[in-house]
Amino acid sequence: MEYIAGAIVDLADVQILDMRVDPMSLEHHLQAFKPDLVGIREGYTVDVNTVREVARGVKDCLPNVPVVVGGHHISLSPQDAFVPSVDAIVIGEGEWRFRELIQNLKRDNRLDTTPDVIFQNSDGIFDDSNVRIVKKNSLKEFDSPMMNERPLPVRHLVDHYREDYFFLYHEGPVSIETARGCIYRCNFCSVHEFHNGEYRVQGQDQTLKQLVELPKNSWVNVVDDLAIQELPAAIKRQYPEGFDPMEQLADQIHEMKLGHRFWMQVRADNVVRNPGKFAKWAKAGLDTVLIGLESFDQQDLDSVSKGTKAGDNVRAIEILHDVGIRIWGGVIIFQQWTARNFDHLKRSVAQYNIEFPQFTIMTPLPGTKLWRDTEQDLITKEPRFFDFLHSVLPTRLSGRKFFEEYASLWRNVGGGLDRARRMLSEVSTTRESVRRFVKQYKTLSAVDTYQHGIELLERSLPRLSSPRSDKQPIQSA
Numbered sequence: 001m002e003y004i005a006g007a008i009v010d011l012a013d014v015q016i017l018d019m020r021v022d023p024m025s026l027e028h029h030l031q032a033f034k035p036d037l038v039g040i041r042e043g044y045t046v047d048v049n050t051v052r053e054v055a056r057g058v059k060d061c062l063p064n065v066p067v068v069v070g071g072h073h074i075s076l077s078p079q080d081a082f083v084p085s086v087d088a089i090v091i092g093e094g095e096w097r098f099r100e101l102i103q104n105l106k107r108d109n110r111l112d113t114t115p116d117v118i119f120q121n122s123d124g125i126f127d128d129s130n131v132r133i134v135k136k137n138s139l140k141e142f143d144s145p146m147m148n149e150r151p152l153p154v155r156h157l158v159d160h161y162r163e164d165y166f167f168l169y170h171e172g173p174v175s176i177e178t179a180r181g182c183i184y185r186c187n188f189c190s191v192h193e194f195h196n197g198e199y200r201v202q203g204q205d206q207t208l209k210q211l212v213e214l215p216k217n218s219w220v221n222v223v224d225d226l227a228i229q230e231l232p233a234a235i236k237r238q239y240p241e242g243f244d245p246m247e248q249l250a251d252q253i254h255e256m257k258l259g260h261r262f263w264m265q266v267r268a269d270n271v272v273r274n275p276g277k278f279a280k281w282a283k284a285g286l287d288t289v290l291i292g293l294e295s296f297d298q299q300d301l302d303s304v305s306k307g308t309k310a311g312d313n314v315r316a317i318e319i320l321h322d323v324g325i326r327i328w329g330g331v332i333i334f335q336q337w338t339a340r341n342f343d344h345l346k347r348s349v350a351q352y353n354i355e356f357p358q359f360t361i362m363t364p365l366p367g368t369k370l371w372r373d374t375e376q377d378l379i380t381k382e383p384r385f386f387d388f389l390h391s392v393l394p395t396r397l398s399g400r401k402f403f404e405e406y407a408s409l410w411r412n413v414g415g416g417l418d419r420a421r422r423m424l425s426e427v428s429t430t431r432e433s434v435r436r437f438v439k440q441y442k443t444l445s446a447v448d449t450y451q452h453g454i455e456l457l458e459r460s461l462p463r464l465s466s467p468r469s470d471k472q473p474i475q476s477a
Contacts, residue, residue: 001041002153003177004070007095008102009154012036016157019054021164026054030061037105038067039098042074042081045365048383055085066111068101070094072194076367078118080383082126087111089118091131092194093180095150136197140183140232142245147180147202152210167263168288168328168356169423169437170219171430178207179224183232184267186292187305187369188332188362191225199226204249208256217259219287227264228281230274250280261287263328268293268316269308275319282323288356290328291316296348297341300334304370317352329354333361333406335395342405346412359409360388379460389444390453399457403450411445 005014017029030038038058042051051074055067069081070090078089088111090097101114112119118128141147155174167173179202181195214220228246231239239245253260262281266289271278278286291313295301298310317327329352331345349357363386364371364378378392385392395402423434443449 002155004094005157006151006154007099011102018161021161026057027061040069042069042071045073045383045386048080052083059085087120091116134196139198141200143203144200147200148206169429169433171433173219173221174214175221175223176210177223178202182226190365190367193367220260220262222264227266247277250284253284261285263288265290268312271316271319272312279323282325286325288326288328292330294332326355328356330358333359335393357413361391363388399454403454404447407445407447
């Protein structure tokens with residue numbers, strides 16, 4: 001939202017309202033600010049009902065103020081915002097499209113003239129005639145003009161919320177984005193679908209400019225879906241032999257002594273091919289990486305088109321630990337698993353000392369190949385269940401047994417006093433932030449947390465066992 005606001009801050013007075021932490025009501029802010037337009041971010045499938053509720057709240061308070069929705073999920077599933085209280089939907093990357101929409105609104109008070117914007121017409125029908133059909137491609141750009149020309153984020157618009165923000169157990173984090181898209185084609189991932197297969201990285205000067213402006217010793221979330229990526233062969237020829245811009249960037253950050261610590265998302269096979277580069281990033285402040293390990297079983301990896309080997313996961317963990325980088329290991333829980341699979345995962349997490357294991361239940365997201373392949377098998381399309389903590393597909397184990405095994409994963413890695421003491425020794429933590437983090441693990445390890453998930457699976461059993469039930473389409477909630 002800070003980048004989106006940066007695109008229009010010269011055109012209008014802008015406020016960012018974070019309803020997760022703001023103590024005042026939506027109505028209070030609307031009456032006080034009296035906006036000419038309200039934009040709502042819909043980044044995740046699980047946000048669908050919340051966005052509808054917020055849009056209704058805006059219209060109840062200010063009936064004549066247009067409501068515009070944009071974001072990752074809604075770009076891939078725009079029909080989820082086809083409700084009376086939404087006037088327009090911005091498809092795709094939002095900065096320039098939203099800026100153009102604001103300009104058109106200021107000039108002629110119209111929402112129906114902006115490319116890549118779906119608008120509600122006078123008959124209450126949503127018209128997508130302005131949305132371009134863009135074929136998927138494999139564009140890769142380093143020092144990308146499009147990325148370099150983006151507006152800088154206006155962080156001061158959320159500074160008053162900063163003390164309420166946390167990441168893991170770190171307080172007051174700041175997020176930056178240096179790359180967009182992905183060059184890989186995992187069938188469960190919506191990132192390459194949203195970006196039409198493209199991958200763009202901004203130049204080092206732009207990244208350094210943003211980092212210098214942050215307070216020293218910041219905890220920085222680099223939200224790129226694919227960070228520290230290697231140069232593709234075609235692009236590598238444009239640079240001197242042996243040059244790697246991501247390696248140079250690490251050297252520059254290290255020399256600047258900003259004191260920042262970084263969290264990034266990386267690929268295991270990239271780590272394996274470039275151990276020296278990640279050693280440099282460790283010196284530059286790379287503290288923790290999220291690796292989409294997905295599984296330690298090759299058959300599981302192949303089933304999601306991951307494009308890595310199970311051995312890459314193990315070797316990447318070893319390389320990162322050797323240079324002092326901690327692992328946030330993302331692992332997928334597959335519906336066909338038995339108790340034996342869960343036990344194998346517990347042993348693997350313990351054996352490889354994964355500091356922050358994350359167990360996400362395989363969830364087909366709208367717009368992905370996995371969604372297209374499994375849509376007829378879904379036991380629900382209710383958005384609130386698409387949070388990766390429910391199974392929206394039938395499981396091999398009974399509902400209760402599946403979630404007993406799932407809860408036991410979190411219980412198996414729950415922490416302990418030694419871990420809490422290590423957390424407290426870090427600069428960006430407090431007793432409260434560590435207590436909150438440990439409490440989250442405790443919640444995730446309790447079977448009662450998943451009662452709705454158990455009931456959802458149990459309710460699906462009669463339908464799944466009825467004749468031809470797998471052929472019946474399920475109506476969207």
